Amino acid sequence: MKTGILRGGALFAVTFVLAACGQREVSYKADVQPILKQYCLECHVEGGDGYTKSGLLMTSHESLMKGTKFGSIIKPGDSLSSVLIMLVEGRADPSIKMPHGKASMPQDKIEVLKQWVVQGARNN
Numbered sequence: 001m002k003t004g005i006l007r008g009g010a011l012f013a014v015t016f017v018l019a020a021c022g023q024r025e026v027s028y029k030a031d032v033q034p035i036l037k038q039y040c041l042e043c044h045v046e047g048g049d050g051y052t053k054s055g056l057l058m059t060s061h062e063s064l065m066k067g068t069k070f071g072s073i074i075k076p077g078d079s080l081s082s083v084l085i086m087l088v089e090g091r092a093d094p095s096i097k098m099p100h101g102k103a104s105m106p107q108d109k110i111e112v113l114k115q116w117v118v119q120g121a122r123n124n
Contacts (some may be wrong), residue, residue: 026116027124028061035109036064039088039099050100061123076121080113088113 005060026032036044036058051057055069057115067073072085085091087098088105099105116122 006052023115025124026112026119028116028122031112032116033106035112039102039105039109043100065121074117074121077118079117081092082117085110085114 040050040058042048044054044056045051046057046059050062056067056073057063065074067083071083073087075082079085083092087096088110090097090104097104
């Protein structure tokens with residue numbers, strides 16, 4: 001019973017902090033998934049070039065959090081060192097900027113991804 005109270009309190013605290021900072025909670029399902037579908041799923045699905053080269057499957061929260069054959073691409077709470085954010089911002093080698101071979105992702109979409117990572121990259 002205590003853990004339920006603590007979880008509820010922790011959720012309230014996170015919501016309060018986000019509201020105090022003027023940021024809303026970013027939803028994986030409502031906010032992040034549509035971005036991934038628009039900019040990433042062309043390549044990062046089974047049989048896609050991005051999946052073949054990196055092993056990164058982006059069809060679900062679980063597969064995204066699993067990362068690539070080289071390791072994780074998301075560090076919940078840390079957008080600065082999360083590889084996903086580095087790649088879409090172009091902070092990595094230009095040859096691996098994402099989306100690969102296409103126009104850059106708009107800054108407002110990158111900001112949504114960054115906020116989601118900072119907020120814990122939850123499956124919400």
